[in-house]
Amino acid sequence: MTRKVMHAVWYTGYGGGAAGLKHVEIPIPAPCKDEILMKVEAASINPIDWKIQNGFARPVLPKKFPFIPLSDVAGEVVKVGPGVKKFKAGDKIVATLGGPSAGGGLAEYVVAKESLTVPRPREVSAADGACLGIAACAALHSLTVTGGLKLEKTKPRTNVLITAASGGVGHYAVQLAKLGNTHVTATCGARNIHFVKSLGADEVLDYRTPEGAALKSPSGQKYDIVVNCTTGIPWSTFKPNLSPTGKVIDITPSGGTFWNCAVQKLTFSKKQVTPLLVNPSAQEIGFLVKLVKEGKLKTVIDSRYPLSQAEAAWAKSIEGHATGKVVVEL
Incomplete structure:
Protein backbone atom coordinates (compact mmCIF):
# COMPACT_ATOMS: atom_id res chain seq x y z
CA MET A 1 0.00 0.00 0.00
CA ILE A 134 -24.34 -3.41 17.92
CA ALA A 135 -27.85 -3.94 16.48
CA ALA A 136 -27.84 -7.69 15.83
CA CYS A 137 -25.83 -8.45 18.97
CA ALA A 138 -28.29 -6.41 21.05
CA ALA A 139 -31.16 -8.48 19.64
CA LEU A 140 -29.31 -11.76 20.20
CA HIS A 141 -28.15 -10.88 23.72
CA SER A 142 -31.61 -9.64 24.73
CA LEU A 143 -33.32 -12.83 23.68
CA THR A 144 -30.80 -15.50 24.60
CA VAL A 145 -28.68 -14.17 27.48
CA THR A 146 -31.03 -11.80 29.30
CA GLY A 147 -34.27 -13.43 28.17
CA GLY A 148 -33.04 -17.04 28.35
CA LEU A 149 -34.60 -18.03 25.02
CA LYS A 150 -33.25 -21.11 23.25
CA LEU A 151 -32.97 -20.63 19.48
CA GLU A 152 -34.35 -24.06 18.72
CA LYS A 153 -37.81 -25.55 18.33
CA THR A 154 -38.07 -26.93 21.84
CA LYS A 155 -40.99 -26.80 24.25
CA PRO A 156 -42.58 -25.03 26.00
CA ARG A 157 -43.53 -22.20 23.69
CA THR A 158 -42.35 -18.72 24.66
CA ASN A 159 -44.47 -15.65 23.98
CA VAL A 160 -42.34 -12.72 22.83
CA LEU A 161 -43.19 -9.06 22.22
CA ILE A 162 -40.85 -6.90 20.13
CA THR A 163 -41.53 -3.17 19.95
CA ALA A 164 -40.33 -1.01 17.04
CA ALA A 165 -39.87 -4.27 15.15
CA SER A 166 -39.07 -2.67 11.79
CA GLY A 167 -35.97 -0.89 13.11
CA GLY A 168 -32.31 -1.87 13.26
CA VAL A 169 -32.52 -4.03 16.39
CA GLY A 170 -36.16 -5.00 16.04
CA HIS A 171 -35.96 -6.58 12.60
CA TYR A 172 -33.16 -8.85 13.81
CA ALA A 173 -35.01 -9.67 17.05
CA VAL A 174 -38.10 -10.90 15.16
CA GLN A 175 -36.05 -13.24 12.99
CA LEU A 176 -33.92 -14.57 15.84
CA ALA A 177 -36.94 -15.14 18.08
CA LYS A 178 -38.64 -17.21 15.37
CA LEU A 179 -35.68 -19.60 15.34
CA GLY A 180 -37.01 -20.76 18.70
CA ASN A 181 -40.40 -22.18 19.67
CA THR A 182 -42.07 -18.80 19.96
CA HIS A 183 -45.18 -16.81 19.30
CA VAL A 184 -44.02 -13.33 18.31
CA THR A 185 -46.13 -10.22 18.66
CA ALA A 186 -44.58 -7.08 17.19
CA THR A 187 -45.31 -3.37 17.01
CA CYS A 188 -44.42 -0.94 14.23
CA GLY A 189 -45.95 1.82 12.11
CA ALA A 190 -48.78 0.99 9.74
CA ARG A 191 -46.58 1.21 6.63
CA ASN A 192 -44.31 -1.57 7.93
CA ILE A 193 -46.90 -4.11 9.08
CA HIS A 194 -46.53 -6.36 6.02
CA PHE A 195 -42.75 -6.08 6.20
CA VAL A 196 -42.64 -7.20 9.84
CA LYS A 197 -44.99 -10.08 9.09
CA SER A 198 -42.62 -11.14 6.29
CA LEU A 199 -39.86 -11.42 8.91
CA GLY A 200 -41.92 -14.05 10.69
CA ALA A 201 -43.98 -12.18 13.29
CA ASP A 202 -47.21 -14.02 14.16
CA GLU A 203 -49.17 -10.84 14.83
CA VAL A 204 -48.33 -7.18 14.30
CA LEU A 205 -49.80 -4.10 15.96
CA ASP A 206 -49.80 -0.53 14.65
CA TYR A 207 -48.35 1.32 17.63
CA ARG A 208 -50.52 4.37 16.83
CA THR A 209 -53.80 2.49 17.45
CA PRO A 210 -55.29 2.13 20.95
CA GLU A 211 -54.56 -1.60 20.91
CA GLY A 212 -51.00 -1.03 19.76
CA ALA A 213 -50.36 1.67 22.35
CA ALA A 214 -51.68 -0.69 25.04
CA LEU A 215 -49.47 -3.54 23.68
CA LYS A 216 -52.46 -5.88 23.74
CA SER A 217 -51.91 -9.14 21.89
CA PRO A 218 -54.79 -9.70 19.40
CA SER A 219 -54.82 -13.39 20.40
CA GLY A 220 -54.62 -12.68 24.13
CA GLN A 221 -51.01 -13.73 24.70
CA LYS A 222 -49.18 -12.74 27.86
CA TYR A 223 -45.54 -12.05 27.13
CA ASP A 224 -42.69 -14.02 28.68
CA ILE A 225 -40.06 -11.83 27.04
CA VAL A 226 -40.34 -8.26 25.77
CA VAL A 227 -37.53 -6.75 23.70
CA ASN A 228 -38.29 -3.04 23.96
CA CYS A 229 -36.64 -1.24 21.06
CA THR A 230 -38.39 2.09 21.53
CA THR A 231 -38.74 4.74 24.23
CA GLY A 232 -41.58 6.34 26.14
CA ILE A 233 -43.57 3.24 27.13
CA PRO A 234 -44.16 3.25 30.91
CA TRP A 235 -43.84 0.16 33.09
CA SER A 236 -47.56 0.46 33.84
CA THR A 237 -48.27 -0.40 30.19
CA PHE A 238 -45.97 -3.41 30.11
CA LYS A 239 -46.93 -4.93 33.47
CA PRO A 240 -50.52 -6.14 32.76
CA ASN A 241 -49.37 -7.72 29.49
CA LEU A 242 -46.67 -9.88 31.06
CA SER A 243 -46.86 -13.51 32.10
CA PRO A 244 -46.34 -14.15 35.84
CA THR A 245 -42.56 -14.20 35.34
CA GLY A 246 -42.42 -11.93 32.30
CA LYS A 247 -39.34 -9.83 31.68
CA VAL A 248 -38.93 -6.58 29.73
CA ILE A 249 -35.46 -6.06 28.26
CA ASP A 250 -34.98 -2.35 27.54
CA ILE A 251 -32.32 -1.75 24.88
CA THR A 252 -32.37 2.05 25.37
CA PRO A 253 -32.75 2.27 29.14
CA SER A 254 -33.68 5.54 30.82
CA GLY A 255 -33.36 6.57 34.45
CA GLY A 256 -36.85 5.17 35.00
CA THR A 257 -35.71 1.77 33.74
CA PHE A 258 -32.92 1.58 36.31
CA TRP A 259 -35.26 2.81 39.08
CA ASN A 260 -37.95 0.23 38.30
CA CYS A 261 -35.32 -2.49 38.04
CA ALA A 262 -33.98 -1.64 41.50
CA VAL A 263 -37.44 -1.50 43.09
CA GLN A 264 -38.44 -4.83 41.57
CA LYS A 265 -35.32 -6.52 42.90
CA LEU A 266 -35.85 -5.07 46.37
CA THR A 267 -39.48 -6.23 46.40
CA PHE A 268 -38.68 -9.64 44.82
CA SER A 269 -41.10 -8.96 41.97
CA LYS A 270 -41.36 -11.83 39.50
CA LYS A 271 -42.22 -9.38 36.71
CA GLN A 272 -39.14 -7.35 35.89
CA VAL A 273 -37.64 -4.76 33.58
CA THR A 274 -33.94 -5.15 32.82
CA PRO A 275 -31.68 -2.57 31.15
CA LEU A 276 -29.57 -4.04 28.35
CA LEU A 277 -25.89 -3.32 28.80
CA VAL A 278 -23.82 -5.20 26.25
CA ASN A 279 -20.80 -4.75 23.98
Whole structure:
Protein backbone atom coordinates (compact mmCIF):
# COMPACT_ATOMS: atom_id res chain seq x y z
CA MET A 1 0.00 0.00 0.00
CA THR A 2 1.59 3.27 -1.16
CA ARG A 3 -1.03 5.70 0.10
CA LYS A 4 -0.24 7.53 3.32
CA VAL A 5 -3.45 9.52 3.86
CA MET A 6 -7.12 8.61 3.81
CA HIS A 7 -10.50 10.27 3.61
CA ALA A 8 -12.37 10.29 6.92
CA VAL A 9 -15.37 12.03 8.46
CA TRP A 10 -15.28 13.38 12.01
CA TYR A 11 -16.86 15.93 14.32
CA THR A 12 -14.99 18.34 16.55
CA GLY A 13 -17.52 19.02 19.30
CA TYR A 14 -20.95 18.21 20.69
CA GLY A 15 -24.09 18.97 18.70
CA GLY A 16 -24.55 20.03 15.11
CA GLY A 17 -26.14 16.84 13.77
CA ALA A 18 -25.28 16.10 10.14
CA ALA A 19 -23.96 19.64 9.68
CA GLY A 20 -21.39 18.95 12.40
CA LEU A 21 -19.64 16.28 10.32
CA LYS A 22 -16.44 17.34 8.58
CA HIS A 23 -14.63 15.62 5.70
CA VAL A 24 -10.87 15.46 6.27
CA GLU A 25 -7.69 13.90 4.93
CA ILE A 26 -5.66 12.29 7.73
CA PRO A 27 -2.84 9.73 7.99
CA ILE A 28 -3.74 6.07 7.56
CA PRO A 29 -3.35 4.38 10.97
CA ALA A 30 -0.82 1.60 11.55
CA PRO A 31 -1.71 -1.67 13.30
CA CYS A 32 0.00 -2.37 16.61
CA LYS A 33 0.35 -5.70 18.39
CA ASP A 34 -2.69 -7.97 17.90
CA GLU A 35 -4.30 -5.43 15.55
CA ILE A 36 -5.43 -5.48 11.92
CA LEU A 37 -5.44 -2.64 9.42
CA MET A 38 -8.52 -3.02 7.26
CA LYS A 39 -9.81 -1.24 4.20
CA VAL A 40 -13.38 -0.39 5.06
CA GLU A 41 -15.95 -1.53 2.50
CA ALA A 42 -19.05 -0.77 4.57
CA ALA A 43 -19.96 0.69 7.96
CA SER A 44 -23.36 0.93 9.64
CA ILE A 45 -24.87 3.71 11.70
CA ASN A 46 -26.50 3.01 15.07
CA PRO A 47 -28.58 5.60 16.97
CA ILE A 48 -26.03 5.55 19.79
CA ASP A 49 -23.50 7.03 17.33
CA TRP A 50 -25.36 10.33 16.87
CA LYS A 51 -26.64 10.30 20.46
CA ILE A 52 -23.02 10.50 21.60
CA GLN A 53 -22.56 13.47 19.27
CA ASN A 54 -25.64 15.06 20.86
CA GLY A 55 -24.03 14.77 24.29
CA PHE A 56 -25.80 11.62 25.50
CA ALA A 57 -22.75 10.61 27.57
CA ARG A 58 -21.21 14.05 28.02
CA PRO A 59 -18.50 14.64 29.17
CA VAL A 60 -17.34 11.00 29.29
CA LEU A 61 -17.85 10.22 25.59
CA PRO A 62 -16.30 10.72 23.21
CA LYS A 63 -12.98 10.42 25.01
CA LYS A 64 -11.47 13.16 22.85
CA PHE A 65 -12.16 15.42 19.89
CA PRO A 66 -12.00 15.33 16.94
CA PHE A 67 -13.87 12.02 16.87
CA ILE A 68 -14.48 9.67 13.94
CA PRO A 69 -17.78 7.85 14.66
CA LEU A 70 -19.08 4.35 13.81
CA SER A 71 -17.83 1.08 15.21
CA ASP A 72 -19.48 -1.64 13.09
CA VAL A 73 -17.49 -2.30 9.92
CA ALA A 74 -16.68 -4.85 7.25
CA GLY A 75 -13.90 -4.89 4.71
CA GLU A 76 -10.57 -6.42 3.71
CA VAL A 77 -7.37 -6.97 5.64
CA VAL A 78 -4.55 -4.74 4.34
CA LYS A 79 -1.87 -5.43 6.94
CA VAL A 80 -1.59 -7.25 10.25
CA GLY A 81 0.36 -6.21 13.30
CA PRO A 82 2.71 -8.36 15.39
CA GLY A 83 1.04 -11.33 17.05
CA VAL A 84 -1.91 -11.63 14.65
CA LYS A 85 -2.35 -15.29 13.74
CA LYS A 86 -5.90 -15.73 12.43
CA PHE A 87 -5.83 -13.27 9.52
CA LYS A 88 -3.64 -12.21 6.63
CA ALA A 89 -3.72 -9.53 3.95
CA GLY A 90 -6.59 -10.06 1.51
CA ASP A 91 -8.94 -11.75 3.98
CA LYS A 92 -12.53 -10.50 4.06
CA ILE A 93 -13.64 -9.66 7.60
CA VAL A 94 -16.32 -8.24 9.88
CA ALA A 95 -15.24 -6.30 12.95
CA THR A 96 -16.54 -4.25 15.81
CA LEU A 97 -14.16 -1.56 16.97
CA GLY A 98 -14.91 -1.92 20.67
CA GLY A 99 -18.31 -0.26 20.91
CA PRO A 100 -19.49 3.23 19.89
CA SER A 101 -17.06 4.87 22.31
CA ALA A 102 -14.15 3.60 20.22
CA GLY A 103 -15.34 4.86 16.84
CA GLY A 104 -13.12 5.11 13.78
CA GLY A 105 -15.36 3.41 11.22
CA LEU A 106 -16.38 6.41 9.13
CA ALA A 107 -13.14 6.34 7.17
CA GLU A 108 -11.41 4.54 4.32
CA TYR A 109 -9.15 2.57 6.67
CA VAL A 110 -9.40 1.58 10.32
CA VAL A 111 -7.50 -0.50 12.83
CA ALA A 112 -9.41 -3.34 14.53
CA LYS A 113 -8.43 -5.72 17.30
CA GLU A 114 -7.95 -9.33 16.19
CA SER A 115 -10.05 -10.41 19.18
CA LEU A 116 -13.04 -8.41 17.86
CA THR A 117 -12.75 -9.56 14.23
CA VAL A 118 -14.31 -12.54 12.45
CA PRO A 119 -13.93 -14.00 8.93
CA ARG A 120 -16.56 -13.00 6.36
CA PRO A 121 -17.59 -15.77 3.95
CA ARG A 122 -18.41 -14.88 0.36
CA GLU A 123 -22.12 -15.46 1.03
CA VAL A 124 -22.16 -12.44 3.37
CA SER A 125 -21.81 -9.03 1.73
CA ALA A 126 -19.81 -6.25 3.32
CA ALA A 127 -22.99 -4.23 3.91
CA ASP A 128 -24.71 -7.19 5.58
CA GLY A 129 -21.69 -7.91 7.74
CA ALA A 130 -21.23 -4.30 8.82
CA CYS A 131 -24.71 -4.33 10.38
CA LEU A 132 -24.12 -7.35 12.63
CA GLY A 133 -22.37 -5.50 15.46
CA ILE A 134 -24.34 -3.41 17.92
CA ALA A 135 -27.85 -3.94 16.48
CA ALA A 136 -27.84 -7.69 15.83
CA CYS A 137 -25.83 -8.45 18.97
CA ALA A 138 -28.29 -6.41 21.05
CA ALA A 139 -31.16 -8.48 19.64
CA LEU A 140 -29.31 -11.76 20.20
CA HIS A 141 -28.15 -10.88 23.72
CA SER A 142 -31.61 -9.64 24.73
CA LEU A 143 -33.32 -12.83 23.68
CA THR A 144 -30.80 -15.50 24.60
CA VAL A 145 -28.68 -14.17 27.48
CA THR A 146 -31.03 -11.80 29.30
CA GLY A 147 -34.27 -13.43 28.17
CA GLY A 148 -33.04 -17.04 28.35
CA LEU A 149 -34.60 -18.03 25.02
CA LYS A 150 -33.25 -21.11 23.25
CA LEU A 151 -32.97 -20.63 19.48
CA GLU A 152 -34.35 -24.06 18.72
CA LYS A 153 -37.81 -25.55 18.33
CA THR A 154 -38.07 -26.93 21.84
CA LYS A 155 -40.99 -26.80 24.25
CA PRO A 156 -42.58 -25.03 26.00
CA ARG A 157 -43.53 -22.20 23.69
CA THR A 158 -42.35 -18.72 24.66
CA ASN A 159 -44.47 -15.65 23.98
CA VAL A 160 -42.34 -12.72 22.83
CA LEU A 161 -43.19 -9.06 22.22
CA ILE A 162 -40.85 -6.90 20.13
CA THR A 163 -41.53 -3.17 19.95
CA ALA A 164 -40.33 -1.01 17.04
CA ALA A 165 -39.87 -4.27 15.15
CA SER A 166 -39.07 -2.67 11.79
CA GLY A 167 -35.97 -0.89 13.11
CA GLY A 168 -32.31 -1.87 13.26
CA VAL A 169 -32.52 -4.03 16.39
CA GLY A 170 -36.16 -5.00 16.04
CA HIS A 171 -35.96 -6.58 12.60
CA TYR A 172 -33.16 -8.85 13.81
CA ALA A 173 -35.01 -9.67 17.05
CA VAL A 174 -38.10 -10.90 15.16
CA GLN A 175 -36.05 -13.24 12.99
CA LEU A 176 -33.92 -14.57 15.84
CA ALA A 177 -36.94 -15.14 18.08
CA LYS A 178 -38.64 -17.21 15.37
CA LEU A 179 -35.68 -19.60 15.34
CA GLY A 180 -37.01 -20.76 18.70
CA ASN A 181 -40.40 -22.18 19.67
CA THR A 182 -42.07 -18.80 19.96
CA HIS A 183 -45.18 -16.81 19.30
CA VAL A 184 -44.02 -13.33 18.31
CA THR A 185 -46.13 -10.22 18.66
CA ALA A 186 -44.58 -7.08 17.19
CA THR A 187 -45.31 -3.37 17.01
CA CYS A 188 -44.42 -0.94 14.23
CA GLY A 189 -45.95 1.82 12.11
CA ALA A 190 -48.78 0.99 9.74
CA ARG A 191 -46.58 1.21 6.63
CA ASN A 192 -44.31 -1.57 7.93
CA ILE A 193 -46.90 -4.11 9.08
CA HIS A 194 -46.53 -6.36 6.02
CA PHE A 195 -42.75 -6.08 6.20
CA VAL A 196 -42.64 -7.20 9.84
CA LYS A 197 -44.99 -10.08 9.09
CA SER A 198 -42.62 -11.14 6.29
CA LEU A 199 -39.86 -11.42 8.91
CA GLY A 200 -41.92 -14.05 10.69
CA ALA A 201 -43.98 -12.18 13.29
CA ASP A 202 -47.21 -14.02 14.16
CA GLU A 203 -49.17 -10.84 14.83
CA VAL A 204 -48.33 -7.18 14.30
CA LEU A 205 -49.80 -4.10 15.96
CA ASP A 206 -49.80 -0.53 14.65
CA TYR A 207 -48.35 1.32 17.63
CA ARG A 208 -50.52 4.37 16.83
CA THR A 209 -53.80 2.49 17.45
CA PRO A 210 -55.29 2.13 20.95
CA GLU A 211 -54.56 -1.60 20.91
CA GLY A 212 -51.00 -1.03 19.76
CA ALA A 213 -50.36 1.67 22.35
CA ALA A 214 -51.68 -0.69 25.04
CA LEU A 215 -49.47 -3.54 23.68
CA LYS A 216 -52.46 -5.88 23.74
CA SER A 217 -51.91 -9.14 21.89
CA PRO A 218 -54.79 -9.70 19.40
CA SER A 219 -54.82 -13.39 20.40
CA GLY A 220 -54.62 -12.68 24.13
CA GLN A 221 -51.01 -13.73 24.70
CA LYS A 222 -49.18 -12.74 27.86
CA TYR A 223 -45.54 -12.05 27.13
CA ASP A 224 -42.69 -14.02 28.68
CA ILE A 225 -40.06 -11.83 27.04
CA VAL A 226 -40.34 -8.26 25.77
CA VAL A 227 -37.53 -6.75 23.70
CA ASN A 228 -38.29 -3.04 23.96
CA CYS A 229 -36.64 -1.24 21.06
CA THR A 230 -38.39 2.09 21.53
CA THR A 231 -38.74 4.74 24.23
CA GLY A 232 -41.58 6.34 26.14
CA ILE A 233 -43.57 3.24 27.13
CA PRO A 234 -44.16 3.25 30.91
CA TRP A 235 -43.84 0.16 33.09
CA SER A 236 -47.56 0.46 33.84
CA THR A 237 -48.27 -0.40 30.19
CA PHE A 238 -45.97 -3.41 30.11
CA LYS A 239 -46.93 -4.93 33.47
CA PRO A 240 -50.52 -6.14 32.76
CA ASN A 241 -49.37 -7.72 29.49
CA LEU A 242 -46.67 -9.88 31.06
CA SER A 243 -46.86 -13.51 32.10
CA PRO A 244 -46.34 -14.15 35.84
CA THR A 245 -42.56 -14.20 35.34
CA GLY A 246 -42.42 -11.93 32.30
CA LYS A 247 -39.34 -9.83 31.68
CA VAL A 248 -38.93 -6.58 29.73
CA ILE A 249 -35.46 -6.06 28.26
CA ASP A 250 -34.98 -2.35 27.54
CA ILE A 251 -32.32 -1.75 24.88
CA THR A 252 -32.37 2.05 25.37
CA PRO A 253 -32.75 2.27 29.14
CA SER A 254 -33.68 5.54 30.82
CA GLY A 255 -33.36 6.57 34.45
CA GLY A 256 -36.85 5.17 35.00
CA THR A 257 -35.71 1.77 33.74
CA PHE A 258 -32.92 1.58 36.31
CA TRP A 259 -35.26 2.81 39.08
CA ASN A 260 -37.95 0.23 38.30
CA CYS A 261 -35.32 -2.49 38.04
CA ALA A 262 -33.98 -1.64 41.50
CA VAL A 263 -37.44 -1.50 43.09
CA GLN A 264 -38.44 -4.83 41.57
CA LYS A 265 -35.32 -6.52 42.90
CA LEU A 266 -35.85 -5.07 46.37
CA THR A 267 -39.48 -6.23 46.40
CA PHE A 268 -38.68 -9.64 44.82
CA SER A 269 -41.10 -8.96 41.97
CA LYS A 270 -41.36 -11.83 39.50
CA LYS A 271 -42.22 -9.38 36.71
CA GLN A 272 -39.14 -7.35 35.89
CA VAL A 273 -37.64 -4.76 33.58
CA THR A 274 -33.94 -5.15 32.82
CA PRO A 275 -31.68 -2.57 31.15
CA LEU A 276 -29.57 -4.04 28.35
CA LEU A 277 -25.89 -3.32 28.80
CA VAL A 278 -23.82 -5.20 26.25
CA ASN A 279 -20.80 -4.75 23.98
CA PRO A 280 -20.65 -6.87 20.81
CA SER A 281 -18.27 -9.83 21.00
CA ALA A 282 -16.52 -11.76 18.25
CA GLN A 283 -18.28 -14.93 19.40
CA GLU A 284 -21.72 -13.36 18.95
CA ILE A 285 -20.83 -11.70 15.65
CA GLY A 286 -19.39 -14.96 14.35
CA PHE A 287 -22.60 -16.77 15.27
CA LEU A 288 -24.67 -14.12 13.48
CA VAL A 289 -22.44 -14.26 10.38
CA LYS A 290 -23.00 -18.02 10.29
CA LEU A 291 -26.79 -17.52 10.44
CA VAL A 292 -26.64 -15.06 7.54
CA LYS A 293 -24.49 -17.46 5.53
CA GLU A 294 -27.00 -20.26 6.14
CA GLY A 295 -29.95 -18.05 5.12
CA LYS A 296 -31.49 -18.13 8.60
CA LEU A 297 -31.02 -14.40 9.21
CA LYS A 298 -31.07 -11.45 6.86
CA THR A 299 -30.03 -7.86 7.17
CA VAL A 300 -32.58 -5.41 5.83
CA ILE A 301 -30.90 -2.23 4.59
CA ASP A 302 -33.05 0.88 4.50
CA SER A 303 -30.60 2.98 2.54
CA ARG A 304 -27.00 3.08 1.33
CA TYR A 305 -24.76 6.13 0.99
CA PRO A 306 -21.21 6.67 -0.24
CA LEU A 307 -18.69 8.17 2.21
CA SER A 308 -18.97 11.45 0.32
CA GLN A 309 -22.61 11.63 1.44
CA ALA A 310 -22.04 10.69 5.07
CA GLU A 311 -24.09 13.70 6.19
CA ALA A 312 -27.17 12.37 4.38
CA ALA A 313 -26.74 8.95 6.02
CA TRP A 314 -26.35 10.61 9.44
CA ALA A 315 -29.52 12.68 8.89
CA LYS A 316 -31.45 9.60 7.76
CA SER A 317 -30.59 7.76 10.98
CA ILE A 318 -31.41 10.79 13.14
CA GLU A 319 -34.80 11.02 11.41
CA GLY A 320 -35.72 7.80 13.21
CA HIS A 321 -37.92 6.10 10.63
CA ALA A 322 -35.46 3.81 8.88
CA THR A 323 -36.72 0.34 8.02
CA GLY A 324 -33.75 -1.80 9.00
CA LYS A 325 -30.25 -0.34 8.82
CA VAL A 326 -28.52 2.72 7.34
CA VAL A 327 -25.18 1.88 5.71
CA VAL A 328 -22.23 3.90 4.42
CA GLU A 329 -20.36 2.11 1.62
CA LEU A 330 -16.86 2.82 0.39
